Amino acid sequence: MVRTVLDDRDLSKALYGSSHMHAVVVAVDSTDTDEFSAPEIASITGLAGSSIHVLISRLIRIGVIERAGGLPGERTLLYRKTKPDVLRMLAHIGDPIR
Secondary structure, eight states: OOOOOTTHHHHHHHHHSSSSHHHHHHHHHHSSSSEEEHHHHHHHHOOOHHHHHHHHHHHHHTTSEEEEEEOTTSOOEEEEESOHHHHHHHHTTTOOOO
């Protein structure tokens, strides 16, 4: 599970209009490579795949990720971070200032 800031759902709802978008942004930012799949994000966040796909579509529309093709022989789509610095900044909104 992704560990995010206290009251993450409230923060996420206030910033994105979705209680789960911040968790998805944190999960995408936390992947080891620039490419990832929706099932990978679902596994990290514990959210349903249908919720993940809706939120990934929003991230595509704002240009921070893009479709990167699929896995050979599977229906799983891959996505690629297009603006990793923006994702990192969004993932850390709400972190305590040190």
